[in-house]
Amino acid sequence: MLYNLSEITDLIKNRRTVYPEQYTDRKVQKDQIELILKNAQWAPTHGNTQPWRFVVYTEKGKETLSHFLGQLYLQKVEKEKQNSLKLKKLTQRPLNSSVVIAVCMSRQKEEKILEIEEIEAVACAVQNMQLTCTAYGLGSFWSTPKLIYSKEMNTFLNLTEKDKCLGLIYIGYPAIKWPKSHRKPINYNTTWITQ
16 A cells, blocks of 8 residues: 555545634644645646646735625625625635635636536645645635626636636634534445446
8 A cells, every 4th residue: 555545534534614713813824825735736637737726815915805805795796685794704704714715727728628627627626725724734614605706706816707716715723623524325325337
């Protein structure tokens, strides 16, 4: 065996969503953020297009993101459908986090690879990020509010029209006990074909 499968299995099984409201004030260090990003880049990618792009918000940058998300919500959501609690959560989460990473897909100009495959590659990169966070003992939350799929978000992140923001990854040290969870046994969702 090349690696300790028991440790790898434990890491995968212990990855959890930890929300920004559950983070402490302790700062995630730059070298930790860099390793999270480096590990993201080792996700599988058809044609080795490496379609992931990252925009990292720390320090005052989190305030810039918070302000933008609040303004975008007020602009895009009809006044009668606006919810003050949703707005507060949207604007507070960047401020509650040590770092926020916007994870994006850069569409290949030649479009040789199907868009869905590029999106899948970025999703795999996110899993690598979250597993690295778990290994560090960091909480992470992959947030995908509808607002991120807008041309305004693309403009804010300096993306082209064909690129996509696929989520905001909030990261911080948990102030809570590490969450537990469970999954169904594999026989609920697996079919074996033997002939």
